[in-house]
Amino acid sequence: MLSEIASRIDAPTASPNAAKSELKLSSVNAKTWMAITGSGLLLFVVVHMLGNLQIYLGQDSLNSYAKKLKSLPILLWTARIGLLAFFSVHFGLAIRLNRRNRLARPQPYVINDPVETTLASRTMFSSGLVILAFVIYHLLHFTLGITDPSIHKLVDQAGRHDVYSMVVLGFQNVYVSGAYIIAMIFLALHLSHASSSILQTLGVSNRKTRNKLRLVGQAFAIVILVGNVSIPISAMLGFLSPPAGGATP
């Protein structure tokens, strides 16, 4: 049904200019899809963070959580495919809208005052690109183990993939942690605008709620930031340490 709506976006128009409008997806509908896919991604980020925070419960908890996930391949792959689809649509539309927006103002102002806009709202595309770069690196790092193979093949005492040690050891590297922290700041920036923007795009915010929702969204972004960033920081500061027995490859 969604695709049917999408295909119905361009109504007949009055102006001859209209005939030239390229794809059959209006800017408004493109935005709706950004919001829908963005919400999905946002949900993932929350769930993923909650999962990762189990690291504070110790090696056993985290590793058994990881194991449980892997033991449900249908769920796992559905989620992975869904995630990839959402991410691609979100990214694709971001490029499309960004191109439209750049072309809409070919000549910049000599003096420009951004009035009441937030930094986050003005930099959505850039922060998004950083997130994209991060995700690629992140997959190479933890999921595929290509950037740092030494930590990827660890197994714990119960014979499970030792995710806990992978993370803690991975974050011993200051540069890696630094990169994560910076990326998480950009993610927070993206989310600080995105989380309340969704509601405006889907048409559910109004003058009574708008400012409050913006604050809630910003608070939410900070929670995500703190939750995620705490892991590399804890690892570096030694609050999280590799299990005493050491991990075995």
Next chain:
Amino acid sequence: MDLKVHVWRQKSGNDQGGMITYPARNLTSDMSILELLDRINEELITQGGDPIAFDHDCREGICGSCSMVINGIPHGPEKASTTCQTFLRSFRPGADLYLEPFRAAAFPVVKDLMVDRSALDRIIQAGGFVSVNTGAAPEGNAVAVAKMTAEDAMDAASCIGCGACVAACKNASAMLFTAAKVSHLALLPQGNVERGERVLRMVAQMDAEKFGSCSNQGACSAVCPKEISLDWIAKLNREALRSQFQRSVTQAEGTVNQI
């Protein structure tokens, strides 16, 4: 007071433009920005120069003609004010004043500070009306309209079509303008019949005119001389969803009925 006025000069849409500085002396704080330009122009004309072209007419903040970016802000620093209603008392004596045209691909420069905003007219032509011929109207009080609804419609309808929202928006989006008109007519029972079609047509025209998309930044409403609310953008989004959803439902029903 004295001011250093830097003005964007551009002979025509096909020429390159640039900032030119005009020192202005012995001004009074009761002068409007446009009266300042009048003064500069009188001097230019007597010296055989080319006066600075800018749109203006009513000079009381209602016609929407005047349009320039003053020190980086469309219509200048005062809230809820047009250029013609911006007075020099808003600036410090000796200050620099930067005057630029509204910039957007959809608003090509005609000359200097004057731009072509007919794209906004074409958005209205695409559907910003109620299709009622002269003489076909029912008695005015035949349909009651709740006071609050009429007030809301009036809020939306008070847009003066100046285009400052486009000028302020980083994406040069005309969403606030379009949303104000869509909402005004969608709120009233008289606009209800064409409500669904209207929003889709107007959005399509907005896109065809090469305006950017809205990413909910809010600069538009902040500079809008009539303080048109961002609520109407949310409403436009809602109207667009509603319209398409209803269409799919009707079509689905149509298919069912055929079977």
Next chain:
Amino acid sequence: MSDVDFRLDPRIPDGPLEHKWDLHRSGLKLVSPNNKRKRRVIVVGTGLAGASAAASLAELGYQVDAFTFHDSPRRAHSIAAQGGINAAKNYQNDGDNVWRLFHDTIKGGDFRSREANVYRLAQVSNSIIDQCVAQGVPFAREYGGQLSNRSFGGAQVSRTFYCRGQTGQQLLLGAYSALSRQVASGRVCMHTRTEMMDLVIVDGRAHGIITRNLVSGKIEPCVADAVVLATGGYSNVYYLSTNAKASNVTATFRAYKRGAGFANPCFTQIHPTCIPASGQHQSKLTLMSESLRNDGRIWVPEGFSDERAPNEIPEAERDYYLERKYPSFGNLAPRDISSRAAKEVCDEGRGVGPTGRGVYLDFAAAIQRLGRDTIRGRYGNLFDMYRRITGEDPYATPMRIYPAPHYAMGGLWVDYNLMSNVPGLFVIGESNFSDHGANRLGASALMQGLADGYFILPYTIGDYLARMPTASTSPDGVEFKQAATETRARIQRLLSGCGKRPAASFHRELGELLIETCGMSRSKEGLSEALQSIPAIRDAFYREVAVTADDSGMNTALEYTGRVADFLEFAEVMCHDALARDESCGAHFRIEHQTSDGEAVRDDERFCNVSVWEFAGTGEAPTSHVEPLVMEHVQLAVRNYR
């Protein structure tokens, strides 16, 4: 001067007043639907009158070419009307009806308008409201959802419909949306940023216009079967007025020079409630809606040149002069009376503000009685506007107001069908001499503009088109060629000047002269003096005016200078008219004709008529014609607002 016949037949239909319009309409010839497509009509001006006419004509199936010098029809000066629009709906059940609206309008106009036209205006007023509501005009409503009314500008019934303080805007946006719909349908070709420079008459009929494209500078002809002028009023002849900066007399004056009669040019309304000028740089005056007078009290200090701040002047030393002189109407006395009274107290030296040309409009009592919030609710946007312009807070200190030229009752002469004496030239809205006589009631201009455009012209023009011969006219004809050549020559004359004075300085000089001599009060001496001075200013203008010499594109200096040139000629016609009308009536106050306590004295014996002027050559005194007015249904009475 031209091949136009100067007969002034008002073509008032026979029959009882109430049925004239209906009977007349039934007798009008119709154009068949197929033929409508082949008929082209030019509409110059897209304000309330022009936009409503162009849209309605296109709906009927005519091909319309609409012209405006604005960048969009939505910018027309009509947008600025604040107060409201009258109609005889009697929703308030306060005794209003068509007759009363008719009677008030005739009486308000001091018995200098045509009964039949005014009655028709009152009749169609109700359809206007219906039409506008259907278009989505968000009129103010009561809690029950019904349309709301207020009393306005001296009326004793509440018949004014309004959209906050932006009625003109909302009505124009309604007409503009109807017009936009027809532009989309292809039946209206919209020519924006295009100024009409001349009228073209072929075989004694108006057949087209010459235009200048303001962006490219190109002079072009446009041919049609009829030409409608809806180009607004000429109050800017006074330089400072409440009209938009670009409002001008050019279109109607060009038509006048081609043979159309100019009626009652000296009937100009000076509006009592405007923000006073603050200095020489002032480029226009801002109207504060008259509705403010419903709650504000007008006063000046008792003493001369009282320098105290208003709040420091005790009640006993204040002169609430309108309440004193006109106890029954008080602060709501008609516009001309209020304006003149303000001028008088300022002439006496009791005026307030930096220039001494101002009186107080005080809300202290109303705020005390009704509370600040109620006042904010009623006038919030006006108070904000005042504060923005003057930097003063009207909630704390009284506003300062002063009269300013506002509306032109005069305009091109038209008959009952709204056609001028030039066949095929129709004139609607403020640009015709209209139904307001010597003085217009508040909220009646919007009504008249829309009545003309929606409900009268579309019928009457059909009758003309149905009767006219179908010979085709070509833009290459001699008449068009010649008019274009003349237009180019006129522009060249302005461009070739190598003087050092900008046009605005001449305009200002003319304005100051006119407001003194042909403004709120007029005298034989003053007017004769003006008639001496104006040609001198005009000569100086052609010798000394500085215009940017570039005709290859946008030239705002040239546009403006051309309009000033026409004002400089037109002002003379105005003064001739004011001089010839040797009586006081409505807004035309000849100091020679007043009662001992300063009331206007009409001379119905000699002047119950429309004076119509025929062009006789630049610099020549125009030829005078008269259309007698016959009052069959109203009693010629002395206006008494005491």
